[in-house]
Amino acid sequence: MKRSHKIMLYKLSCLLFALVLMFLPHRGQPYSDIRVLATVLGVDGGEGNVSVSAQLAVPVAQNGDGKASTVARATGGSLPEALENLEIGLGRRIDYGHLSTVAIGEGALIDDIYNYMSYLLSSGKMGPGAFLVYCSKSQAGDFIEEAQQMGESSDAELANFISYSKRANHVATTTALKFLQTLNSSSHAATMPCVQLEDEDEKSNSGSGEQSGQSGGGQGGSQQQDEQSSSGSSGQSGQSGGGENKKKKLVAVDAVAAFGGDIKAATILDELTTRGVVWQDPNSDFGLVELRDVLIDGEEVPSVSARLTGKKVSRSAKIENGENVLSYKIKIKLRLDDSRICGNPLFYDKWKNALEEEFGSVVQSNLMRSVEVSKEMNLDFLGIRESFRKYCRKGYDNFELSSVVVNTDISVTIQT
């Protein structure tokens, strides 16, 4: 064969390959035109009676009323069957490649959740990066439907809400893989952020009730009831409920549900404990944190809000004087939101150090609160046992959660 022929053959092969890659996926598959994308999946019930709900992105041209998304529901004896029934009911194949969030309904048991997640991951339906949320006050199906109605009156999308929280809020988030990984660790416990839709009045009332007992401050989340248009930084999104005049809010991540141990159902952790969980989570390193009613150098400051710009969390486990000792070292960088404080000439001399100390003590108290609750419940949702397994084998062999000594070294730096 001549050299020119070889080159021609080579070029033709490359061209053929490129053409196949470019056109076959769309043109060669008969189903591609009748697929819909699932962005959020809700799962309710246990083995024997599983109910699934999916928020589906539907091509607008195919949908008569111009909706960009819809919610479909189905039931089945198992999750695979329920998902199959969902497709049969729709008459379309559902593509789960863009599944961003899986919502678990109230009352779900840990074994069922584990099976669902394992199936969704191992079947390739869900990617390991999909977020998990627990609907603490409703079934996942109802939650998704209401969130969908809410989204119709605005551009709010449940999937976007959760992913925004992960990226820009100092809140607890977990992915399907992380959840399974933590649950499968020696700690045998994992947490999942709670979400719920609440009437605005209900939230305001309960919120103020909770706050009255909290001196010392906290962080973004349920504190900022009045900021309806705070672009998600408050951990909630206020919208009008579809068709009703009631104002609804998508409330997220001011509590987490802990799973594991001997308790099969979820245990909802309170707000302070949740904050502790978030502080020790190295993946939550952005968002707003806030101090309220703080006394600095004899001066009472009603509110100081700061944006978290960086967080480093490291753990070390060792045996000291025969006791298992876990040490947290947390370095936090904050940038004050309030320019009036930054512009104050006395800031550096008087306030900076005091604020850093105050923030540090709040973090420490939140974290220690989480440790206490974990010990009380005998539920290792902070992964303390797993830390000993990783870093101190001897301590792991003689591990007893209630007798672990936890030390903290919190360092807060306020940047200007």
Added chain:
Amino acid sequence: MVSTEKRISTSQMFALIFILGMSLKMMMLPVLLLKAAGRDSVIALTVILLSELVCLVAIVAAVVLSPGLSFPELLRGFAGKWTSKIVCMLFSLFFVFKLVLLSGEVRIFFSENLFDDFHWGAYALPFFALITVFGMGTARALGRTAQFLLPFIFIATVLMLVLIGGGVDFTEVLPFGEFGVRNTLSETVRYAMWYGDYSALIVFLGSVKRSKFTVSASIVSGAVASAVVLFFTLGLTASFSNVCNVIRFGQNVTGMSHYALGNVMEGRFDLLMFCVWMISVFVKAGIFSYTSVYFFRSAVPLKAPAVSLALGVILYFVSMLTPSATGLHTFMMNVFAVPALVLQFLIPAFMLTVALAGRKKQFKRDDRKYSVADSDKGDGDETQP
């Protein structure tokens, strides 16, 4: 003697080593080892990478010390014509099976990562057409292709490293040693067919334009490729450490990057990068194809296009008849584990031995030539008035 214009440059050697050291190992081996040895797969892969680097050192030494003759020529001089033919046929078969394995891995990648309904019959056509073309090419053509594509592969690899590095909690790789050293090493042996790819460099023996950077560039390339593979294995182990039962064969690196990136609503940039990186696997398939054809032709003197075309057609049908990826994996583990392990150490040892023997012969020949020339010169001096 390989003519100078057919030789590859040091930079082309760099590209070939980088591609050989990285692609097939990163595709599937980390997942297989993770499923077999858990977190200790990191130890298993470290052992594999170190042994590969030792082989690479021997190969580079052979390349540098060879007297400019190809491996079949050197072997013929060292062990005789028929032994050379048998060895060449054996090597050809070995690389054909490597190619079968690689095509299976490519199939899994496309069916698991990119397309839900994947028709391998359609995709296999251009794939095997491509390796047919590579098979009928030259060493220099391979080298130039690798050199041209290396920047794209390198950029895609670096971007994937950045994507994964930022989102994976690497402390999850701990603790090591729970699977046991013996079990880990036995698993390492079982997957011998998946590594030892530097042995394909045997076809470049005598075909490298040696420069002062040849040795250092080759070793650096191998070390970088090994570091990349190790990094991805660490990331994968950290991501799926104690839930490796949920990972699918084809979703190794993409699964990890998906986990690291988190939000799929913002797109799958990692998949784009991975597709660019996949070019390295195609080039590697080309190297294996060229190696198989090269050794077959050294044993049976046929024209390259005919051998290459026959190889492409046979492999197409073999791959179509292969029932499943797991079946192929089991076959490769059960049948080829020990032969592959032996061959991957034997080939560099062989290369070094024949290169040294050839070099010794050449020195002797040169000595004889110089002594004859000296004596001729002496005789001439005597005849001069």
